[in-house]
Amino acid sequence: MSRYNPSQSEPRWRAAWDQADSFKSGADPSRPKYYVLEMFPYPSGRIHVGHSRNYTMGDVVARYKKARGFDVLHPMGWDAFGLPAENAARERKVNPRDWTYENIEAMKGQLQRLGLALDWSKEIATCDPEYYKHQQAIFLKFWEKGLAYRKSAKVNWDPVDNTVLANEQVIDGKGWRSGAPVEQRELEQWFFKITDYADDLTDGLEGLTRWPEKVRLMQQNWIGRSRGAHVRFPVANAAEHLGAEAVALGDRIEVFTTRPDTLFGAAFLALAPDHPITRHIAQDNPDIAAFIRRCEQMGTSEEDIETAPKLGVDLGLRVKHPLDPDWELPVWSANFVLSSYGTGAIFGSPAGDQRDLDFARKYDLPVKPVVLPPGADAATHTIEDEAFTGVGVVYNSAEWLNGLETPEAIETVISKLEEAGLGAGATTFRLRDWLVSRQRYWGCPIPVIHCESCGAVPVPEDQLPVRLPEDVSFDRPGNPLDHHPSWKHVDCPRCGKPARRETDTLDTFVCSSWYFARFTAPVEDAPFEAEAAARWLPVDQYVGGIEHAILHLLYARFFTRAMRDCGLVDLPSGEPFEGLFTQGMVVHETYRAEDGRWLLPEDVEERDGSVVEIATGKPAIRGALEKMSKSKKNVVDLDRFIADFGADTARWFVLSDSPPERDVEYTESGVEGVWRFIQRVWSTIDALPLSETLPKPVTPAAGAKGEALALRKTAHRSVAEVTDAIEGFRFNSGVAKLHDFANALRKTEGSNAEGMLAARAEAAGLLAQLLAPFMPHLAEEIWARLGGEGLICDAAWPEPEAALLEDETATLPIQVNGKRRSELVVAKDASPDEVEALARKDEHVKRVTDGLTIRKVIVVPGRIVNVVAN
């Protein structure tokens, strides 16, 4: 009996796949296409077992779809621009380019050793000028179309990474990479007009039925569409308080509200502290200037905001109620009004909004309820400390409005406002435009030249790419492109006068917003071939981490729409990813020394129930299970793992036990279990007689009886079950079913029943085919051993024989009053009456119903019998 040796077997099969060009896409355009993609990696160094889960899942799908007859595109590339390369340059004095390409080479080898069915002919690296020159062309196209623009705005500044960040990259007020608290700076920067698509991006979510509900919800919340109205309040005493500039600032104050139906409950207007009118009045009013300063000094952290009291100051300004000219309202400035949302101004309706109520109570402003909650009595309903924010019936308002239900009242008020020319229905969004400038070196240069006479001028297309200079110095902080002696000095392409090159680079999320399109045909003279993109897009199955739920996945959806509208891609929906799967991580135990150092799991051991560091003998602390990461020292290197156990073990392990969307814990014993399984499968195959005497593995063992028939049933049932599991992304269930199947096959060893050899040969062939997407090397080895034709990766997926999926008899559980008491073996086509009669005669049923009357017997054919007795 031989053992299975992956280190000998696996390289042989990878060479065979390479030689046959097995995974080349587009080989047969008559087949339906299937595009499967895993989020491409950042070349950070080396791949560990944690990374491999993502690629393995995509690979199962790719291999399965190929077997199902699809022309599969499964490419791989490198999200190669980014800060770690610059940090490496600073710390180790290496060139970011060299560092990146070395990592790419190392990681490519690792991915290849994992046995992934990838089409490497489509490989791309975003830091390659061949890639980013097209990105620069797309940028210029967006600019031409008004989808890219430059403006001065308050932006998020990361003081550690020394660059600005998009809103999406600020998590809890901190930079997404550095974790440093973000500062606000007024800078002139490039933006993409993602807000143009805010509506469409929200509406499009509904069609993404193969996306996780959770991701769609997160995007919906992030875009934050609210429908309501803009309402303009005429200023009653503008001349007094705003002076000659009243007209410039507007003699009306516009607010946004989602509840125009509560307009008659208005008690005040409130402006943001940095609203232009607030600022203007503050020029001559020290009290208000002091208030603004005080608001600016307030923290922006979660805790600060939660505990911050409502603060405000009366600006002295008064406005007229838009639907009642005799009614004047005071105008305040309040710290809870944000200048960045809506119009930066609100009308306070204290009975219907908790913040307004808190504010009104504090400053003694009137609280008039105008919405009557369902079931409440108009005569007695009052508001104390809690506002009523729900829907109901309007009262205490204008005659024409009283008595209307909330939705109708909203519509009615909007029409009245429109008639009066003082408002209109409106939709606002939380989403802001995407800030894409970065003050970094290792990114795609923005192809713009700044000229004193001509302004910002696009680099002519025939001069693209604008290449990054390679002779850069990281000796001082800041952007090396700014410090470069010559790179930024160019002549204006329009007037020829000396000008300055834009030294900002594009956010690396721009690179990942269209790479999936370039994969379809990475040609030289275009971002991608329009025809190829039209055939392959959208991606049928995308696999990646949940951490990109908003960032990458939202940007890519925007970018695809923008490319569509620039005529670059023919994809009417604008949706790049038809199916999305967000996989869980591989987590592993962590250990720390008492002084806080992270320790490798192999550097600690258990002594008398507690953990100690082997080197020092000092106690160590067992930490939480954490996602594998270098900084926590709990990674398992993929090369090391493959050398010890083989790629198939890694693949099988990361798919076992936990559902794909949840985390899976890395354990030595789990890995050993996989190793045992592989050896057992191999020895089961090895126990079959030599291939010459065996039927070919695809031959049905027709006419089997008894034990042989039972094995055939198990085999064909397994085909159906494993197929379902793969289709439904339940790889852990597929793994379990394959365990069952392999165990069943193994149990038939030594049986001399009639027709058994043929049945075993057939089953072994089916087992190999079902294993193939999960453990492709072992599957090839078995296939060859059985004398299968060609490579198993080229074989068509097996179809179960329908007749073998059904039994002639059914085992029905019998319940009495819902409790299982017995079971009954009946013919599959037994009539309900027969089954009922048998159930009534059952010994256990008789015993349990002794002394009771059987009221009813429910027979669910083929499933269950329930006897109701009392």
Place this chain on the structure above:
RNA sequence: GCCCCGGUGGCGGAAUUGGUAGACGCGACGGAUUCAAAAUCCGUUUUCUUCGGAAGUGUCAGUUCGAGUCUGACCCGGGGCACCA
């Protein structure tokens, strides 16, 4: 505070439309093999039990002939959003 997801043996988890709860794996225990160990193989493994059976899927109620699955309230864990008008 709002929204979403989850809670099943010692552990990871299975049970896809309401129909035999605990598949499969890990661990543990017992046995075989061995001078011994490793490896391997066989068996047991939800709990209680008077060995007939009884209880059991976070808690409490409900719907149903029948609930892990559906409904309501609550408890616990995880995630997202957050003075967003």
